[in-house]
Amino acid sequence: MMSKREDRRAAARVVREQLAREKRRKRAIWTSVTAVLVIVIGGFIGWGVYANQKAGKVNVPTGANKDGNAVVTGSGPVVVEDYIDFICPYCKVFHDDAKDELTRLVSENKITLVTHPVAYLDRFSTNRYSTRSSAASGCAADGGRFTEYVDALFTNQPAEGSAGPDDAQLISLGLQAGLTEEFSQCVKDKRYVTWAKKVSDDAGAAGVTGTPTVFVNGKKVQANAAAIVAAVNEAGGAAPTPTS
Amino acid sequence: MKRFLPWIGLLVRLGLAGVFIVAGALKVTDLPASGRAVVAYELMPTNVAMTVGAIQPFFELMLGALLLIGLATRVTALISALTMVAFIAGITSAWARGLNIDCGCFSKGGHLPPGVTPNYLPEILRDIGFLAMAIFLMLYPVSRFSLDGWINKPEGDVRTDDEQA
Known part of the structure; x- marks a missing residue:
């Protein structure tokens, strides 16, 4: 037979475990969100770098075609x-x-x-x-x-x-x-x-x-x-x- | 066996991180070339493919970095697996359509010169290997020396065996 005191202690333990589990769940969600954000931001950096690399002012040689690329x-x-x-x-x-x-x-x-x-x-x-x-x-x-x-x-x-x-x-x-x-x-x-x-x-x-x-x-x-x-x-x- | 799983997880995680970092680093130095590699698959309109090709090396580098530090391992492993499925599908479709291209996996890709035959099968098998590694990490995301492990460090006596997301 469990004493009343032991009973209470077990109950407190269950509550503590539940709280800990809830905490872990929240952390998991936040780390996942962070990871996805990092990847998305990386993609945007790539897009920005690529857009910036496009040629700005260009000299076109004599005898070039209409598009100026040959x-x-x-x-x-x-x-x-x-x-x-x-x-x-x-x-x-x-x-x-x-x-x-x-x-x-x-x-x-x-x-x-x-x-x-x-x-x-x-x-x-x-x-x-x-x-x-x-x-x-x-x-x-x-x-x-x-x-x-x-x-x-x-x-x-x-x-x-x-x-x-x-x-x-x-x-x-x-x-x-x-x-x-x-x-x-x-x-x-x-x-x-x-x-x-x-x-x-x-x-x-x-x-x-x-x-x-x-x-x-x-x-x-x-x-x-x-x-x-x-x-x-x-x-x-x-x-x-x-x-x- | 259970004791060794986090160590195997570490090896798989670092291996996959290396794959993505190397693949990204080889392409990030010449984004238009990476774009042309995607164009060569003839799966997207040219300007879309050029943009996808420019973004891809950065995506791979970020994914590799996350795997390296071990943050949100299960999620990054899932993204890795989806990426590999996409790569395998792309190469398979290029093969099925008889295109003569370099897959651009670890290079800048593009059309192969006449007389050079593509190596689609080894490329697909290799990517299936990487896919298997990613799936392993999805199933067993707990690994040694990971940021996840540090974040979820057990406190006091409330340790249970289902830690880690």
């Missing part, structure tokens, strides 16, 4: 758009393969070539080569030698993971390609570094997730000479090239 070569009826990054190995493969055909189509006034030199791959060089080479290509466009400079950049493409040519080397490549002192100044001034970012952001917004990417009259085609020529012929209504 350099236009030629004035033919069929629009060929290519997105390239100067450090991307497959872009070099594509460039070497398609260069002659693209030059021919431009000179025969069949296509307008719209080149977006995106800087997606800054992480593949130790000195932001993608951004700096893209910016330098804008300077070359000002000097009227964009195509020649693109050729020079791909000929001297650095290996992924290494340090790409520095600004001085980018300048000397330009001078070799026939550009002038004005080009050197433009590279030194970093005039088109924000433009490189705009080109990349616009490309991302257009759904271009990798390089090289090619569109012929807005339709995505494989990044090689044969596919582009076929698509251009189809779009231009030209008779297909006879096979044998």
